[in-house]
Amino acid sequence: MDSITSAASVIAAGLAVGLGAIGPGIGQGTAAGSAVEGIARQPEADGKIRGTLLLSLAFMEALTIYGLVVALVLLFANPFAG
Amino acid sequence: MHGEGEDLPADPTTAVEAASQAAAAPSDDYLRLQRRLLLATLIVSAIAVLITALAFNLHIAGSLLVGALGGLLYLRLLARSVGKLGNGAKKVGKTQLLVPVVLVLASARLPQLELLPALLGFLLYKPALILQVLLDS
Numbered sequence: 001m002d003s004i005t006s007a008a009s010v011i012a013a014g015l016a017v018g019l020g021a022i023g024p025g026i027g028q029g030t031a032a033g034s035a036v037e038g039i040a041r042q043p044e045a046d047g048k049i050r051g052t053l054l055l056s057l058a059f060m061e062a063l064t065i066y067g068l069v070v071a072l073v074l075l076f077a078n079p080f081a082g
Numbered sequence: 083m084h085g086e087g088e089d090l091p092a093d094p095t096t097a098v099e100a101a102s103q104a105a106a107a108p109s110d111d112y113l114r115l116q117r118r119l120l121l122a123t124l125i126v127s128a129i130a131v132l133i134t135a136l137a138f139n140l141h142i143a144g145s146l147l148v149g150a151l152g153g154l155l156y157l158r159l160l161a162r163s164v165g166k167l168g169n170g171a172k173k174v175g176k177t178q179l180l181v182p183v184v185l186v187l188a189s190a191r192l193p194q195l196e197l198l199p200a201l202l203g204f205l206l207y208k209p210a211l212i213l214q215v216l217l218d219s
Contacts, residue, residue, distance in 0.1 A: 023200075028174060032167060032174050035167070036168045039168055047109030047110060048111055048113025050111075050112040050164055051111060051115040053164055054161055054164045055175060055215060056162060057160060058157065058208075061160070061179070062208060066180050068169075068179065072183065072186040072187065073190075073197070076187060077189040078184060
């Protein structure tokens with residue numbers, strides 16, 4: 001792999017993880033905070049709130065995982081390496 | 083018309099203890115949902131591995147199976163960290179993110195593992211989640 005491809009891959013990997021984690025991070029924080037607030041207000045609805053939180057976190061975290069996978073592929077299984 | 087505090091238990095300390103006990107253990111609803119999600123993921127993974135073994139070959143099916151097992155582990159870890167939220171933990175844990183990292187690194191290093199089938203296998207938990215949401219609504 002030439003040096004320009006290496007440098008571009010490393011920068012792209014950093015951007016993929018960094019930018020890809022911003023949205024899901026904000027969303028997860030908001031969702032978890034609201035869920036804890038909801039459980040504190042209505043402890044009897046604990047199971048349903050946790051279940052909904054689990055589903056929404058699983059969907060949100062998938063976006064982070066996409067960025068992570070792209071970054072790891074660029075770093076360890078780079079398709080542009082000659 | 084009901085008077086204020088009519089439904090409250092006579093002994094407030096008993097109510098506080100009951101509430102804290104309820105908060106300490108994950109409720110039945112949540113445990114049931116966890117079990118249903120894991121079961122749905124297992125069924126979807128088994129079907130996908132079977133179809134892959136028939137349509138492609140056992141090598142690719144093996145990679146898909148490893149990815150699917152990683153997805154199951156990820157979902158289990160995520161469910162555990164959501165279960166702990168509020169009962170001692172203030173934020174959702176990040177340990178489950180190690181699963182895709184290890185999966186990608188393993189498929190980059192080991193010649194027995196193919197990257198794309200392993201990743202697709204890992205993401206098989208999503209159809210199971212979508213199925214669960216559709217069944218619930």
